[in-house]
Amino acid sequence: MAGKELNNISPSEKIGRRVFDSKDEKAARHAERPWVRRKLFKPKSGNKVSTDRLDHASYERMIEIVKKTDLSRGDRFKGWVFLVVGEASKDGRNVIYSPTHENPYHVDIELPDPVTDNKEDEIDHAQALADIAKWYYPSNNADTLTLDEESDTRGGSD
């Protein structure tokens, strides 16, 4: 799976934020009180949050990609928390398809520019994304959220 179909990002598509901390994993997978910590969605630098598109390759293939692209942390990889593109791209955020040679499924969630100068806005966006994320179980592919709009979101690297 590659090529043309990757250029269009559907609003119902799942994108995942990698999790390396066992505390984050434990919190997100809690049986009774799952909780995704907002620190997972704070940009490391700039105003972009890296994610992986999860609907286009097998789970095993995605893990291989993680291990290649996160060399220093690959062994500690726990899984993903995922969110839906349509929800991630609200409130002035953009979801931009930005493939790399090692990761053809890479996507950035781009926060509005002024956010980087404003701590409260950055926290607000991180919390908003955490609120719509949950742990990704690859067997639960039917667990997609329905959206009100079915318009295509054309993405591409800038």
Added chain:
Amino acid sequence: MQTETYSTCESQERRLSGGHESIPLFLLGYSFALHERLPVVFFWPGTNISRYPQPNDAILKEHTLGAVLPLRVSGSSQEPLRAAQRDLENVMAVAHEEGFINPSEIALKNARKLLVDMYNISPRYYQVYPTEDGDISIDAPGGYNRSFVALCYRDGRVLCLVNINGDRKKRLYENIESLPDSFATNALERLHQASDDEWLARN
């Protein structure tokens, strides 16, 4: 402290009508019961009888995709508060372990007060932890697309964030003096109510 208890099912009510017309019927029923050696239970007119016992214990409710359970507590059970307070007293150690900036004394003092106040408004589990900037966060996850956060800044300010089904608001306070105000109180109550409405709709 505000506490509320809920039964997990509708309570059945039986109400005896008061008045003279019920007496002959009562005597007839009583006579029959004695004749047939049936157990007899007496009710005063106007008594409400619940089919199911009134719950005294904490009731758990499941909500949404994330299965968040805002724990309603009753009586003297304050385990969620105690758990959060333990986490709060541990923030310095956690910050040190994570290599974060140490939270300040004012942040800790504010968090201690706010946690109790928030619990009094909404008795439930809270997530309490230090951030890399030396702030202390008190989070109330409320299910999918719902949360309330009180972030006690290192410099004494407090940021409150609320998200109810995508309706998001925030407010930054210069200090804790006015907290909890109507913004925070309403937010916590709405968070609970939103969870309850969804639970009621599903059940």
